Amino acid sequence: MSSTLTLDLADPEYRLNPWPKYTQLRERPVHFLPEATWDGRDLYVLARYDQVNDALRNKDRYSSHIQREGMLNVPMLVNRDAPEHTRLRKMANRGFSARLVRTLGDWVQDHVDTLIDDILVQDRVEFVEAFTTALPLRVVGGMLGIPLDRKAELRRWSQGVMDGFAVAAGMDPDLAPGYYEDVLEFSNYMDELAQARLGRPNPGDILGELVAQEESGEMTRDELVTMAWSFIAAGHETTMNLLGGGFKTILEDPALADRLAENPEDIKEFMEEFLRLYSPTQWLLRRAATEIDFGDVVVPEGGLIHVVIGSANRDETRFPDAATFDLDRANKRDHLAFGAGPHFCPGSSLSRLLAEHAFASLLRVRDRFALDPQDPPKLRTRQGSFGYAYLPVLVQKPGNAA
Numbered sequence: 431m432s433s434t435l436t437l438d439l440a441d442p443e444y445r446l447n448p449w450p451k452y453t454q455l456r457e458r459p460v461h462f463l464p465e466a467t468w469d470g471r472d473l474y475v476l477a478r479y480d481q482v483n484d485a486l487r488n489k490d491r492y493s494s495h496i497q498r499e500g501m502l503n504v505p506m507l508v509n510r511d512a513p514e515h516t517r518l519r520k521m522a523n524r525g526f527s528a529r530l531v532r533t534l535g536d537w538v539q540d541h542v543d544t545l546i547d548d549i550l551v552q553d554r555v556e557f558v559e560a561f562t563t564a565l566p567l568r569v570v571g572g573m574l575g576i577p578l579d580r581k582a583e584l585r586r587w588s589q590g591v592m593d594g595f596a597v598a599a600g601m602d603p604d605l606a607p608g609y610y611e612d613v614l615e616f617s618n619y620m621d622e623l624a625q626a627r628l629g630r631p632n633p634g635d636i637l638g639e640l641v642a643q644e645e646s647g648e649m650t651r652d653e654l655v656t657m658a659w660s661f662i663a664a665g666h667e668t669t670m671n672l673l674g675g676g677f678k679t680i681l682e683d684p685a686l687a688d689r690l691a692e693n694p695e696d697i698k699e700f701m702e703e704f705l706r707l708y709s710p711t712q713w714l715l716r717r718a719a720t721e722i723d724f725g726d727v728v729v730p731e732g733g734l735i736h737v738v739i740g741s742a743n744r745d746e747t748r749f750p751d752a753a754t755f756d757l758d759r760a761n762k763r764d765h766l767a768f769g770a771g772p773h774f775c776p777g778s779s780l781s782r783l784l785a786e787h788a789f790a791s792l793l794r795v796r797d798r799f800a801l802d803p804q805d806p807p808k809l810r811t812r813q814g815s816f817g818y819a820y821l822p823v824l825v826q827k828p829g830n831a832a
Contacts, residue, residue: 435454435455435461435463436463437451437455437461437463437466437473437475437736438466439466439467439468439601439736439813440468440602440605440813442811445809445811445812445813446809446811448712448740448741448816449744449753452477452738452740452741452744455475455477455738455741456477456478456741456745458726459476459478459481459724459725460474460475460476460481460724460726460727460729461474461475461477461727462474462727463475466736467734468601468602469602471734472733472734473734473735473736474718474727474729474733474734474735474736475735475736475738476735476736476737476738477738477741477742477745478741478742478745478747479742479743479745479747479748479749479766480747480748481742482737482738482739482741482742482766483742483766483770485716485735485737486737486766486769486770486771486773487770487771487772488771489512489719489771489772490719490720491718491719491720491722492716492717492718492719492735493716493717493718493719494510494515494716494717494772494773495510495717496715496716496717496734512772515772515773516772518653518657519772519776521640521643521648521649521653521657522657522660522661522776523776524639524643530634530636531779531780531783534569534780534783535783535787537569537572538569538783538784538787539787539791541565541568541569542565542784542787542788542791543791545560545561545564545565545568546561546791546792546795548560549561549825550795550798550825552825553824553825554802554822554823554824554825555822555823555825556820556821556822556823557674557677557821557822557823558670558674558818558819558820558821561673561677561788562669562670562671562673562674562677562818562821563585563670564581565669565673565784565788566666566669566670566673566781566784567581567584567585567588567666568581569780569784570661570662570666570777570780571584572635573635573636573637573661574620574623574635574636574637574658574661574662575623575627575635575637575638576619576623580619583615583619586612587612587613587615587616587619587662588662588666589609589612590608590609590610590611590612590613590615590616591612591613591616591659591662591663592662592663592666592667592812593606593609593612593812594606594609594610594613594659595659595663596812596813596814596815597609601812601813601814605812605813613659616658616659616662617655617656617658617659620654620655620658621651621655623637624637624640624641624644624651624654624655627641628641628644628645629645636661637658640654640657640658641654660776661776661777663777667710667711667815668705668710668711668767668768668775668777668778668781669777669780669781669784669785670710670817671708671710671810671815671816671817671818672701672704672705672710672781672785672817673784673785673788674817674818674821675704675708675816675817675818676700676701676704676785676789677789677792677821678801678807678818678821679704679755680789680792680793680796681796681799681800681801681823682801686700686757687793687796689757690789690793691793691794691796694790694793696757697786697789697790697793698782698786699757699758699762700757700789701782701785701786701789702762702763702765703755703756703757703759703762704755705743705765705767705768706743706749706759706762706764706765706767707743707744707753707755708816708817709739709740709743709765709766709767709816710767710815710816710817711739711740711767711769711814711815712738712739712740712814712815712816713736713737713738713739713740713814714737714739714769714814715734715735715736715737716735716737717732717733717734717735718730718731718732718733718735719731739766739767739769740816742766743765743766743767748761748764749761749762749764768781797826798825798826798828799823799824799825799826800823800824800826801821801822801823801824802822802823802824805822807820807821807822808820
């Protein structure tokens with residue numbers, strides 16, 4: 431049975447203010463929307479917490495192998511199921527391990543300090559460009575062996591990779607012109623870097639670990655390159671949106687900022703509640719691995735499923751008063767912003783590390799910053815994500831700080 435509800439994935443209102451639509455979506459366990467995708471495919475929508483959580487965790491009922499033909503059917507983590515995904519994920523975990531991330535604190539702090547110092551000597555900055563994009567790209571780029579003098583290309587390549595992932599997840603490719611050429615250029619560059627590492631000692635970064643796995647025969651060069659795509663995506667998208675939106679929240683709520691500055695242990699709680707309320711990845715796709723019977727609606731095997739993480743994280747049955755930011759919410763860590771199950775984001779540890787260091791440092795100089803009242807922030811408009819594309823901030827001199 432089809433739903434009377436309509437859903438246009440390309441509608442700017444759905445991308446910029448999806449919350450009213452999410453409330454409607456949660457009225458039923460599943461919605462069937464005929465010919466709802468950009469290329470006319472039927473779509474089944476899950477928006478309640480329990481259904482979304484199951485779709486992320488239950489690999490017997492739901493498949494992550496969305497693109498099964500064409501140029502996007504490549505061996506990348508987000509587009510594979512077990513056993514191939516299990517093998518690739520094991521290799522990814524070795525390159526992006528929590529153990530490695532725990533050793534990066536001082537190095538990350540150096541990058542944070544450098545970027546903040548550069549900002550504080552200016553009168554006004556666009557914070558997305560100056561910090562939220564720059565920090566994760568510097569860190570992940572460095573872990574992949576990409577020198578800082580290639581940062582302009584890395585930014586373009588990173589956007590190309592993110593657009594490629596969005597197209598793989600169902601975005602109309604016409605909305606991302608040139609993304610494939612940028613991904614190909616990045617792939618060729620990573621191939622050159624990997625080739626130059628062959629036969630040399632492993633310095634202990636991500637690229638070194640990937641090259642070591644290639645040399646041992648565990649990984650092909652194509653898999654190494656597409657793994658680099660995954661690391662760029664895992665270390666960039668969520669972190670960038672968390673940093674921008676989180677900093678805006680701090681600037682708009684002085685009482686919250688004071689509490690976090692006085693109780694730094696609450697910064698982690700702040701991050702988790704922000705991720706719940708404003709999930710950087712709002713939705714993704716799955717296919718039905720088998721026929722799934724929801725009662726009124728039966729999803730056929732192979733059916734395309736719109737899994738709305740941003741709605742699940744605002745489900746009142748799981749998070750009472752869900753639309754309210756509550757730093758003391760007891761179950762905030764039940765959020766699905768990093769996914770769940772076998773495809774849980776491999777960059778979650780790094781994203782949390784970067785954000786914790788960044789917020790702690792920004793809070794120490796919070797009185798130097800203010801949102802520009804003459805130039806309001808702008809949200810990103812790319813499908814499937816939520817975050818700020820433009821965040822102008824005024825910077826006060828030390829003697830003039832409020």
